[in-house]
Amino acid sequence: MNPFTYKDGVLHAEGVSLQAIAAEVGTPFYCYSTAALVANYRAYAGAFAGQDAGVCYALKANSNLAVVRTLAQQGAGADVVSEGEMRRALAAGVSADRIVFSGVGKTREEMRAALEAGIYQLNVESVPELEALSEVASSLGVEAPIAIRVNPDVDAKTHAKIATGKKENKFGIDWDHAREVYARAAALPGIKPLGIAVHIGSQLTDLAPFRAAFERVVELLHALRADGIDIQRLDLGGGIGIRYRDETPPDLNEYAGMVRSITGNLGCHVTLEPGRALVGNAGILVSKVVYLKHGLARRFLIVDAAMNDLIRPSLYDAYHAIKPVAEPAPDVEPVTVDVVGPVCESGDTFALQRPLPPLAADDLVAFCSAGAYGAVMASTYNTRPLAPEVLVNGDAFAVIRPRPTIEDLLGMDRVPEWLGK
Known part of the structure; x- marks a missing residue:
């Protein structure tokens, strides 16, 4: 579903005008749709109805407590990669027995916290991690329920920075050594x-x-199983794409049918860990035009959002559709512009030579499909306060993360006494 549509000439999030939100919270800001979050989760979970399967939302895509709680209330578990994400999931109402802890660099402190919380499973990615977990679990007098993440050496045919399953990637246990690592796990105490x-x-x-x-x-x-290790669970991860430009994401029912055909007769519980697929198209970033700058051969549309707010274009060369918040006339001629931010980096560029309706200072624009890996990857580079996050539900909206002030940012630093006042 698309919750961001024009009504009476203005782009809305469900029943709320984005102009009205901008007038109250300022720009830039992130805006998420409850209806889209719910619809995305229900579509994903519904595709697996009738299978012994559970959906654990990958918090790394968007870890705002209100977003996580919205999904948790629909029945989602959580896939986390840090103690902080685990605590967010618990605070949002995800029960510990629905949490999977992934990641290549879990510390002993994080392992202890996960075991004390009683989470469903830890996904182990190396022999040193396995041995450390054995020590921690044994010290607590518990057994750690684990899956070992294996690297199947499969080319996902996606961007190099988000591919995780080939031999040269840092993730998981090499396929050729998986059986011996499982044998080691079975022999270790506390595992x-x-x-x-x-x-x-x-x-x-x-x-x-x-x-x-x-x-x-x-x-x-x-x-x-032939080696005597009783495998009862399969964690198949996430990875289903969304449409940013002209992609054709897999049909969820076809995906679920494929999973059933491969795993349905194994007697295993299957865990799915979607992130982007649940939140990506449920969010946008709204920004204001600051200047239209004319160069010798190019026009630059300078907006008040920047790479510190949405880093995907700079980091991944990612495409985000850009829409004016005020609906353009159907016969308006587009103007080709580079859409850039105010950060002091040449990489602070959202789009090159993008045809857009004519825009001027103070006009609002929306960066589409920004609900995943947007706010959660933001920084305060150039001492720019984080953009606030807003959740819409029908005709109502709430600020679910306020914009900090510059004074808040300065207050996080400490000047040592020897530097004086």
């Missing part, structure tokens, strides 16, 4: 190997890499 985990990347728009990876997982499952 209960129950599952196999795999995640080959993000923003996948083809089912073929998923199928290749999942079939390799099943091959490993049979080998492990």
Whole structure:
């Protein structure tokens, strides 16, 4: 569904005018749609209805408490990669037995916190991590329920910075050594190997890499069971893409059908960990035009959002559609512009030579499909306060993370006494 549509000549989020939100909270700001979050979750979970499967939302995509709680109230568990994300999930109402802890660099302190919370599963990604977890679990007198993340050496055919399943990637246990690592896990005190985990990347728009990876997982499952290791769980990760420009994401029912065909007769509980697929198109970033600058051969549309607010274009060369908040006339001739921010970096560029309706200072624009990896990756570079986040529900909206003041940012620093006052 698309919750961001024009009504009476103004772009709305559900029933709320973006102009009205801008007048109250200022720009730039993130805006999320409750209706889209709910619809996305229900579509994902509904596709797997009838399977022994659970959906654990990947908090790294968007960890705002209100967003996580919205999904938790629909039945979502959580996939987390830090103690902070785990605590966010718990604070948002996700029960500990619906939380999976992933990531290559868990500290002993994080392991202890996860075990004390009683989470569903830790996904182990290296032998040193496995041995550290054994020590922590043994010191607590508990068994750690684990899956080992295996690297199936499958090319996800996505951007190099979000591909995670090939041999040269840092994630997971190399395929050729997986069985011996499971044997090591089974022999260690405090470790209960129950599952196999795999995640080959993000923003996948083809089912073929998923199928290749999942079939390799099943091959490993049979080998492990033959070794006497009782595999009961399969964690198949996330990675389903969304439409930013002209992509054609996989049909969820086809994806779920493929999972059923590969895993349905194994007697395993399956965990899915979507992130972007649930929140990506449920959010936008609204910004204001500061200047239209004319160069010798190019026009620059300078907006008040910047790479510190939305880093995806700079980091991944990512495309985000840009819409004027005031609906343009149907016959208006577009103008080709570079859309840039005010940060002192040449990389602070959202779009190059993008055809847009004529825009002027103080006009509002919306960067579409910004609900995933937007606010959660933001920084205060150039001492720019973080953009506030707003959640819309029908005709109502609430600020779910306020914009800090510059004084708030200055107050985070401490000047040592020897520098004086």
